Structure formats: structure tokens, C-alpha cells
Amino acid sequence: MTNVLVLGATGFIGSAVTRELIAHGHRVTALSRSSASDEKLKALGAAPLRGDLRNPEMWCTVIGECDAVVQAAATFSDDMGDVDEGVLSAIEATLDGRRERLRVVYTGGCWLYGKTGDEVADENSRFNPIRSFAWMVGNARRLVESEPISAAIIHPGMVYDADGGVFEDYIDAAKNGRPVEVWGDYDTRWPLVHRDDLACAYRLLVEAPEAEGHFNASAESGVRTGEIAADIARHFGRGSEVEIVSVDEVVGRYGDWAEGPTLDQQMSSNRLRDELNWRPKHGSYKGSDVFR
Numbered sequence: 001m002t003n004v005l006v007l008g009a010t011g012f013i014g015s016a017v018t019r020e021l022i023a024h025g026h027r028v029t030a031l032s033r034s035s036a037s038d039e040k041l042k043a044l045g046a047a048p049l050r051g052d053l054r055n056p057e058m059w060c061t062v063i064g065e066c067d068a069v070v071q072a073a074a075t076f077s078d079d080m081g082d083v084d085e086g087v088l089s090a091i092e093a094t095l096d097g098r099r100e101r102l103r104v105v106y107t108g109g110c111w112l113y114g115k116t117g118d119e120v121a122d123e124n125s126r127f128n129p130i131r132s133f134a135w136m137v138g139n140a141r142r143l144v145e146s147e148p149i150s151a152a153i154i155h156p157g158m159v160y161d162a163d164g165g166v167f168e169d170y171i172d173a174a175k176n177g178r179p180v181e182v183w184g185d186y187d188t189r190w191p192l193v194h195r196d197d198l199a200c201a202y203r204l205l206v207e208a209p210e211a212e213g214h215f216n217a218s219a220e221s222g223v224r225t226g227e228i229a230a231d232i233a234r235h236f237g238r239g240s241e242v243e244i245v246s247v248d249e250v251v252g253r254y255g256d257w258a259e260g261p262t263l264d265q266q267m268s269s270n271r272l273r274d275e276l277n278w279r280p281k282h283g284s285y286k287g288s289d290v291f292r
């Protein structure tokens with residue numbers, strides 16, 4: 001059994017990672033910002049630890065009792081990179097005099113590879129991040145180069161689950177008879193991974209501290225968003241049409257981050273499959289619980 005501190009355990013990815021770790025016998029302490037989160041975390045089987053990413057010195061002291069930290073939290077604010085950097089500094093400050101290296105599994109993302117088009121990004125591909133997530137490349141590098149830390153940087157593709165995840169807006173539009181909006185182009189491809197398969201990848205990385213560096217996590221390397229939207233419109237829709245919305249329009253509506261879903265990307269996950277024997281159960285979104 002490993003003692004793991006999970007940051008972001010109430011979130012979409014972090015809650016699934018927490019459930020997976022506990023199901024495999026690990027003990028999880030999880031950062032919480034409210035009594036509602038405390039209850040949610042207890043229901044998952046984790047021990048809540050009150051704290052905020054913005055004040056890491058207040059809770060990082062528990063790292064002395066942890067074998068591993070999973071960083072799956074993000075503020076999604078303009079200063080999210082600085083907040084994340086502050087967390088990394090506070091973690092490193094706890095490691096003086098520690099005998100074992102601390103295992104850290106840090107969340108990156110497919111948007112760090114930028115538009116790949118017909119190339120398939122692997123772990124050796126150059127990063128070309130969208131502007132709003134560019135800070136993540138530097139923070140990931142810092143971890144990989146840190147001597148007292150054994151770091152795995154996991155790059156999830158676009159994450160879906162039975163309730164939708166990245167398909168949520170498509171499903172909501174289809175169910176309510178609105179046009180299903182595809183951002184950018186019908187042929188824009190997304191690397192896809194089911195949340196449960198992703199959680200399994202995090203757990204395998206926690207359990208293999210010798211596996212260091214970058215690991216992509218996608219079960220499907222690139223699926224056309226227009227095709228996904230059409231499948232969802234057909235399954236859930238009441239006559240919903242698929243409608244293309246331009247990149248300028250969505251960036252104007254939602255801000256810089258909206259460039260991410262408009263990237264035409266393909267991403268493989270060879271290191272996870274070859275070195276950690278990761279075998280995603282959801283090989284295709286088409287046969288998944290999204291369409292149950």
C-alpha cells in the first residue's frame with residue numbers, strides 16, 4: 001500500500017483517480033476546500049485535508065508521510081501557472097533531508113502538443129502549447145529535472161465518461177433540440193480517453209516510480225469531432241443538426257483556452273502501453289457507456 005496525496009480529488013479526473021487508487025488498496029489523503037468536499041471525499045474513501053492551492057505551505061507538511069503526490073488540480077484562473085508553480089516550490093521545500101525520492105504524477109494535457117494535423121504526437125514530439133497552457137511545459141520540465149522527485153507527466157487526451165465529460169455540451173444540445181456545435185471544423189480530430197481508463201493509467205504510474213518522464217494517455221489517437229457530434233445528435237437528438245462554429249467565434253465567446261478544442265490533433269500512447277501494460281477498456285467512444 002502506498003500513501004498518496006491527491007490534489008484535485010473532487011474534480012473530474014482527480015475523483016476517478018482517487019476511486020481507482022483506493023480500489024487498489026492505496027491510502028489517499030485529498031485536498032479539500034469545503035465541508036461539502038470533505039463529505040464527497042469521505043464517500044470515495046479518502047481522508048480530506050483542508051487546504052487551498054494558493055496556500056500550499058499550510059498543507060504541504062503532510063508530504064513527509066506520503067510516498068506519492070498526484071497533481072490533478074487547476075484553478076483555471078489567469079494566474080493558474082503561478083499558482084501551480086507555487087505548489088511545486090512548496091512540495092520541493094519539504095524534501096530536504098528526505099531519504100526516498102518523492103513520486104509525483106503531474107497532469108499535463110494533449111493541448112501542449114498544439115495542432116498536429118496528420119502527424120501523431122508521441123512522447124518525443126516537440127511541445128507547441130496553446131498560449132493559455134504554455135506555463136505547464138516549464139512546470140513539467142522543472143519536475144522532470146528535480147533530483148529528489150521521480151516525476152511522471154501524464155498527458156490525457158480529451159476525457160469523456162458515461163455522463164459526457166468533453167461530450168457534455170454536445171449531449172446537452174442534442175437532448176434539448178439545439179444545434180450540436182463543433183468548434184473549428186468538422187474534420188478537427190481529438191485524441192480520446194475514457195475517464196476510467198485514464199484513472200487506471202494514473203494508478204499504474206503511481207505504482208511504478210521507476211517510470212519517469214512524459215506519458216501520453218489516449219485510447220483513440222484522433223477522432224473527427226464532426227463524426228462524434230453527428231453520432232451524439234443521432235442518439236440523443238430530437239432532430240438536432242451539427243453546426244460548425246469558427247475558432248474566432250469560440251475564442252471571442254469563451255477566451256483563449258477555447259483554442260484547445262479547435263486543435264486538429266492526433267496523439268499516441270505507446271509508453272503507457274509498452275512500459276506499463278496499460279490496456280484501455282474503452283477502445284472506442286462508439287461502444288462506450290456514453291450511449292448506454
Ligand SMILES: NC(=O)c1ccc[n+]([C@@H]2O[C@H](COP(=O)([O-])OP(=O)(O)OC[C@H]3O[C@@H](n4cnc5c(N)ncnc54)[C@H](OP(=O)(O)O)[C@@H]3O)[C@@H](O)[C@H]2O)c1
Pocket residue numbers: 007008009010011012013014031032033034037051052053054072073074075076107108109110155156157158159160166
Ligand atoms: N478534462 C479533460 O478532458 C482534461 C484533458 C487534459 C488535461 N486536463 C487537465 O487536467 C487537470 C484537471 O482537469 P479536470 O477536468 O479534472 O478539472 P476539474 O474537474 O475542474 O477539477 C479541478 C480540481 O482542482 C481543484 N481546485 C481548483 N482550485 C483550487 C484551489 N484554489 N485549491 C485547491 N483545489 C482547487 C478543484 O477543487 P474544488 O472542488 O474545490 O473546486 C477540483 O478538484 C487540469 O490541469 C486540466 O487542464 C483535463
